[in-house]
Amino acid sequence: MGKLTKIVGAAGAVAAGVLLSKKENRDIVKQEVKQAMNDPKGYSTKLLDKALRRRNKPESELGMPKDPQDAKMVSEGALTSVNYYNKRQEEEKQTAQ
Structure with a gap:
């Protein structure tokens, strides 16, 4: 077995342990x-x-931003837009209550 296989196996075992805790x-x-x-x-x-x-499903139903540029950044994993979107969602929840 190669090093990569062992590393991936160990990471999978750790992830399973955390998930099943x-x-x-x-x-x-x-x-x-x-x-x-x-x-x-x-x-x-x-x-x-x-x-x-x-x-x-449309991206809006999956919890993605409605703005196409923001949705694209979120789908690509851009953390800045994800954090901005999460903050906006929290603010909308607070104003709705």
């Missing part, structure tokens, strides 16, 4: 595994449908 996450994983074991074809179809629905 919360009981509610463990319960969700157990439920998903149980569904997959009971009906593998149905489960894979459900996941594919869910992915396609998410892919076909």
